[in-house]
Amino acid sequence: MLRRSLETLLAFWDSSRFQSDSDRKISFQNAFGMPPVFAATTLREYFQDGWQLPEMWSFALAAVIHAVLLIVLFGLAPFAFIWLERKVSGRIQDRLGPTRVGGRFGWLQSLADGIKLVQKEDLVPKAADGMLFRMAPYLVCIASFAVFMVIPFSDGWVAVAADVGLFVLLAILSLEVFGIILAGYSSGSKWSLFGGMREAAQMVSYEIPLALCALIPVVTLGTLNLSEISAMQSGWLVNWMIFHDPFTFVAFFVYFTVATAGCKRAPFDLAEAESELVGGFHTEYSGMRWSFFFLGEYASMYAVCIVAAILFLGGWNTGLGPLDAALADARAVTADGFVGSRYLANVIGMLVTLFKGFLLIFVQIWLRWTLPRLRIDQVMLTCLKYFVPISCFLFLGAVIWPLALSTFLGRTQIGIFGDASPPLGERVPRAAASAQPEPGGADVSSTGATRDQVLPLATLSEHGAAE
Amino acid sequence: MNGGQLLFYLLATTACVGAVAVVVSQNVVRMAFWLIIALGSTAGLFFLLHADFVGATQLLIYVGGTVVLLIFGVMLTASGPYVQIRTAPAELVLAGGIGTLFLLMIASTVYQVDWEDATRRLAEHAPIDHPQTAYNDAAEGNTVRPLGLALLGTRPDRDLGSDSEGLSTGYLLPFEIASVHLLVVLIGAAYLARAKRRVTPNETP
Numbered sequence: 145m146l147r148r149s150l151e152t153l154l155a156f157w158d159s160s161r162f163q164s165d166s167d168r169k170i171s172f173q174n175a176f177g178m179p180p181v182f183a184a185t186t187l188r189e190y191f192q193d194g195w196q197l198p199e200m201w202s203f204a205l206a207a208v209i210h211a212v213l214l215i216v217l218f219g220l221a222p223f224a225f226i227w228l229e230r231k232v233s234g235r236i237q238d239r240l241g242p243t244r245v246g247g248r249f250g251w252l253q254s255l256a257d258g259i260k261l262v263q264k265e266d267l268v269p270k271a272a273d274g275m276l277f278r279m280a281p282y283l284v285c286i287a288s289f290a291v292f293m294v295i296p297f298s299d300g301w302v303a304v305a306a307d308v309g310l311f312v313l314l315a316i317l318s319l320e321v322f323g324i325i326l327a328g329y330s331s332g333s334k335w336s337l338f339g340g341m342r343e344a345a346q347m348v349s350y351e352i353p354l355a356l357c358a359l360i361p362v363v364t365l366g367t368l369n370l371s372e373i374s375a376m377q378s379g380w381l382v383n384w385m386i387f388h389d390p391f392t393f394v395a396f397f398v399y400f401t402v403a404t405a406g407c408k409r410a411p412f413d414l415a416e417a418e419s420e421l422v423g424g425f426h427t428e429y430s431g432m433r434w435s436f437f438f439l440g441e442y443a444s445m446y447a448v449c450i451v452a453a454i455l456f457l458g459g460w461n462t463g464l465g466p467l468d469a470a471l472a473d474a475r476a477v478t479a480d481g482f483v484g485s486r487y488l489a490n491v492i493g494m495l496v497t498l499f500k501g502f503l504l505i506f507v508q509i510w511l512r513w514t515l516p517r518l519r520i521d522q523v524m525l526t527c528l529k530y531f532v533p534i535s536c537f538l539f540l541g542a543v544i545w546p547l548a549l550s551t552f553l554g555r556t557q558i559g560i561f562g563d564a565s566p567p568l569g570e571r572v573p574r575a576a577a578s579a580q581p582e583p584g585g586a587d588v589s590s591t592g593a594t595r596d597q598v599l600p601l602a603t604l605s606e607h608g609a610a611e
Numbered sequence: 612m613n614g615g616q617l618l619f620y621l622l623a624t625t626a627c628v629g630a631v632a633v634v635v636s637q638n639v640v641r642m643a644f645w646l647i648i649a650l651g652s653t654a655g656l657f658f659l660l661h662a663d664f665v666g667a668t669q670l671l672i673y674v675g676g677t678v679v680l681l682i683f684g685v686m687l688t689a690s691g692p693y694v695q696i697r698t699a700p701a702e703l704v705l706a707g708g709i710g711t712l713f714l715l716m717i718a719s720t721v722y723q724v725d726w727e728d729a730t731r732r733l734a735e736h737a738p739i740d741h742p743q744t745a746y747n748d749a750a751e752g753n754t755v756r757p758l759g760l761a762l763l764g765t766r767p768d769r770d771l772g773s774d775s776e777g778l779s780t781g782y783l784l785p786f787e788i789a790s791v792h793l794l795v796v797l798i799g800a801a802y803l804a805r806a807k808r809r810v811t812p813n814e815t816p
Contacts, residue, residue, distance in 0.1 A: 321675075
């Protein structure tokens with residue numbers, strides 16, 4: 145009996161699986177005799193198989209390329225958003241904002257600011273603990289940069305495709321607070337110390353509702369892998385997690401508010417609070433070290449916004465069913481090894497992800513210049529008395545929802561959208577089937593056919609040995 | 612030497628340097644900083660072993676939780692600007708002795724294990740193959756489903772496809788005991804932190 149249910153469980157797990165790229169690669173080599181260069185799914189494989197580099201160098205080269213690409217994003221995103229912040233705040237306050245640097249819209253203002261900041265003297269106060277004071281900005285930057293490692297920008301475009309991606313992300317996100325606390329403590333100034341303490345109290349409390357809200361899509365979709373979470377939201381707009389049930393709808397807004405607070409953005413920016421604490425934790429900093437804090441802040445804002453887009457707003461999916469299907473088809477490697485369409489589809493997917501993150505950032509900026517700052521006791525009260533119970537309730541509701549639906553309606557989703565919103569289990573095999581065309585041109589639509597294509601690992605290793 | 616070994620030596624060195632610096636430094640917050648370095652490098656070692664879940668847990672609980680609370684506690688309770696810790700010579704000798712004994716114990720354990728035999732037996736008892744759902748395979752750290760199912764008490768990685776009729780045991784009981792323990796701790800903390808106010812009859816607002 146138990147064994148039977150276990151077999152059923154695995155059969156379901158098996159049918160809803162996401163076709164792994166290594167399987168795809170092997171089967172393409174089998175089917176088409178394709179050279180490994182085109183079948184390579186990771187940069188390391190590409191260098192190792194295509195360029196015949198030794199393992200260590202292909203590993204190092206792939207790591208450097210991934211890191212450089214992410215550093216470019218990590219640097220350029222704050223560059224753009226600081227300009228946007230000044231422009232939006234200007235418009236909201238009935239001003240023009242920067243207008244001169246770099247032409248009409250002042251779009252090079254951030255560069256001018258950067259050059260100014262580099263030229264400033266690097267000061268360390270006499271009362272400060274020198275080593276910690278110098279180290280703190282780097283800690284902030286490293287933590288908010290490392291978050292980008294596990295974020296998938298498009299199908300397969302992720303530096304580290306971890307199965308526990310969301311968990312790793314939340315863990316790294318919680319490290320950013322160290323830099324702030326150490327900066328506050330080591331500055332040797334009362335204002336900084338107050339800022340650091342507020343930040344510590346705020347972050348430790350806001351992490352709980354943040355993690356609980358991020359868990360809601362995880363329990364609904366049954367995976368912690370950010371790529372899979374995004375892939376399961378393909379199809380029409382109603383397939384996005386935010387429209388899945390009333391609880392996920394509310395959870396998105398709670399997540400977004402809590403994430404805004406987690407990035408110490410106004411109205412939750414108690415750690416810096418210019419009007420009461422001068423500058424809070426960064427009162428004593430100047431020049432580049434000061435700007436590192438803001439580099440980290442804007443980058444982590446973008447990171448949490450992209451995560452919100454992946455968890456609730458469909459990630460790289462456009463929300464238009466036929467367009468998503470066409471992009472998924474373009475992602476599949478064709479028989480003659482043409483990978484250009486796959487590349488193009490992934491670029492489009494990345495732009496969609498980045499654009500969704502950009503929209504959410506815009507809302508954060510808009511909020512900052514609209515709402516007044518809360519008091520510290522109000523911030524803590526909002527978290528502990530409202531967000532924590534609300535997110536617990538939402539979590540419980542999201543768990544009970546499919547159970548209640550299957551009891552009363554006999555299915556796990558409302559289903560008023562008909563074919564536009566198939567049940568969760570049916571979405572991914574379709575993507576997997578379209579990602580792997582049958583060599584004979586047979587139509588792969590049923591989940592059974594997809595399951596038959598599963599190559600056991602033994603075959604994989606056998607094949608690897610034969611190479 | 613391959614890339615993995617290079618990274619291992621790098622991370623192991625930073626972990627050891629951080630650990631030694633924790634002991635050597637006098638300032639509590641600097642100790643916390645070096646503790647971050649040591650624990651973070653240990654998490655890196657876990658990632659290197661493809662134990663993503665354990666590595667992330669290490670970061671979240673020890674680095675993101677415990678050390679933050681440590682610094683927070685120091686900031687709340689410190690009377691002067693930078694708290695120094697001075698150790699008496701007797702404490703130094705005592706702690707050094709205990710540390711050396713512990714090191715000897717770990718070293719003897721490591722050297723007594725027959726690693727080749729252990730690797731061979733591990734390969735024999737390796738979990739059976741099951742379909743992978745992510746971009747990497749289980750050997751590269753994508754083990755969260757087997758882990759989660761084991762915590763729920765089922766072991767499909769062992770039981771499916773094996774010949775024996777019995778089912779392997781999971782970790783449901785320890786998992787539940789740990790959760791109940793945490794609940795008790797939470798209730799206890801809430802009780803201790805509750806403001807105790809006695810209203811005396813004479814005191815009128």
